Amino acid sequence: MATIKDVAKEAGLSVSTVSRYLNDHPYISEDKKSRIKEAMRVLDYTPSSIATQLRSRKSKTIGVIVSRITNPFFSYLVDAIEKKAVQSGYRVLIMQTYDELEAEKNCLEMLKQQVVSGLIMCSVESDIEAIKDYQKFGPIVLCNEKVSDMTIPQVVTDQEQATFEGIEYLIEKGYKKIAYCTGGNFEVDGHGSTRTKGFERAITLNKQTFNKKWIFQRVHTISDGRKIVNQLSQLPTNQKPDAIFANSDEVASGIISEMLDLGYQIPLDLAVIGFDNQPFTSMLSIPLTTIEQPVEALGIESTNLLLSLIDGKKYQINDNKLKLKLIERESV
């Protein structure tokens, strides 16, 4: 591989002139410019990104932390982030945690090791203080994860309110025994707790029955959804919920699918409301009623915010498109 030194020699110039050319510095004569260009062509030269990074102390790579890329919500998020980042000359390192704290710590280390110059966390397992510890190594933006500490930049929607409205929608439709699923832990702050607050507010405000057996924690996949139905079917008939709020369309479709397999009817035996509005949900055998997340806007705003932070600039998040929306279909 040719180096900047080879190019300088070939062009009969110094490395600094070549470096200036590479970095679009002013004050280079047209004559030298063309000699450098020619030398680069002859030697098939490309600057070593690694060397540039070491010297200039910036990596032009951002890291994106997701729990599972196979969750369509995350793949659409990564899609939006990647497009925006590439537009701005950045690359995207993708890191999956599978909800494991240890894995997330390793991702945060990437910031310390200067592998990435910034981080977008689309899922978070660590507590706030742990994340704050890493902020000194580079900007960290939380995407779709709300924390009360406003010193951590975050791009969020009002999931508390949307969940509240989703639960009220069930209540208005006449359902009285509402089950609830979360990806995190019900009592503990952290993953999913914003939505849980909305759920509790709606239940309390409307004086609905609350039953601990109707709460499902740490559920994520289609298969988790199926398991919920199996647990539900153990319950005595008078203790069965008549509706369930699922924390993702994957969980919701697992629930519906298992219910149908067991010969039940949806929404007659159980109304199901999902979260995300993933592309396939309108085509399911029971088209899914769900809460749409503005996934593209979330990705774009997070990336804009992070890149501004990397450049030490201010960025005003555009809230207009960060709205959740209830999509009424046939599962409720």
Place this chain on the structure above:
Amino acid sequence: MATIKDVAKEAGLSVSTVSRYLNDHPYISEDKKSRIKEAMRVLDYTPSSIATQLRSRKSKTIGVIVSRITNPFFSYLVDAIEKKAVQSGYRVLIMQTYDELEAEKNCLEMLKQQVVSGLIMCSVESDIEAIKDYQKFGPIVLCNEKVSDMTIPQVVTDQEQATFEGIEYLIEKGYKKIAYCTGGNFEVDGHGSTRTKGFERAITLNKQTFNKKWIFQRVHTISDGRKIVNQLSQLPTNQKPDAIFANSDEVASGIISEMLDLGYQIPLDLAVIGFDNQPFTSMLSIPLTTIEQPVEALGIESTNLLLSLIDGKKYQINDNKLKLKLIERESV
């Protein structure tokens, strides 16, 4: 940020000794080891990955090229690749091309710039010679993309045969006018051409009608599937196909969904066979008959192969799990 120099000073040793410790060299006294460990702890030291890379000339990052991460086939592939890579101490840079040659070229440049030490191409737009040009900068593995040139390492399934069997399955079921979708160009070699060969072989062998109007090229998404139905409905009744082979489950579900919206029945008015067996396909209103791809095995084998190549070792691909499989459901 503390550097190796700071650690050396803190421990009262030379940088070379610290470097040796970092690289698990033999011949360091236990005494010094603990002094170094302590100094690292005190200074909260982490080696700069960039500097290590520059000096040791290896990047510990692999690049993965996909056309669109939102296609579940690719997100599951990336999932498998990422897990395997992380296990081996590598990171994954994700790059989307959206089937654009220009974007793919930029990805290949990452290899030349030494940003990545190897590349897995899960989609390819460039011609073989262009890819071969980049092999001198690092190993490139094709994943699920077959080319005749065996000097390019590739991990593939027998898509020609699976497509052949898929078409024969339609014929056995009594369908006589079979339409065909491909992500690439029908006549041209390249993306999708292996499957096309299987299609042509089955049609010819069984003396089936072939109609150019039943061929759909460069289709990828659900919305592309819907458009196909719109084109189909322009055809005079006696020229309409009675079955269609879709190149992905996304295209297949778009076709089915649009047909149903238009009041047609599946498979009565049109039998549809998909490709991939994505998780949601069994839960669609018309459960999809499709060809399952061994996506996890493809990801794992590609990664094993690439990492071996990076280390200059041989790797024998394990073909056992690289089998395609027809999943019979209700859309045929």
Place this chain on the structure above:
DNA sequence: GTGAAAGCGCTAACAA
């Protein structure tokens, strides 16, 4: 066992 020193490929003062 340990240290001194050269240098990976590049950028950016500082001089000229």
Place this chain on the structure above:
DNA sequence: TTGTTAGCGCTTTCAC
């Protein structure tokens, strides 16, 4: 406008 030079943080001879 251009060149000289000192590093960025690390690894790796080579000497002791």
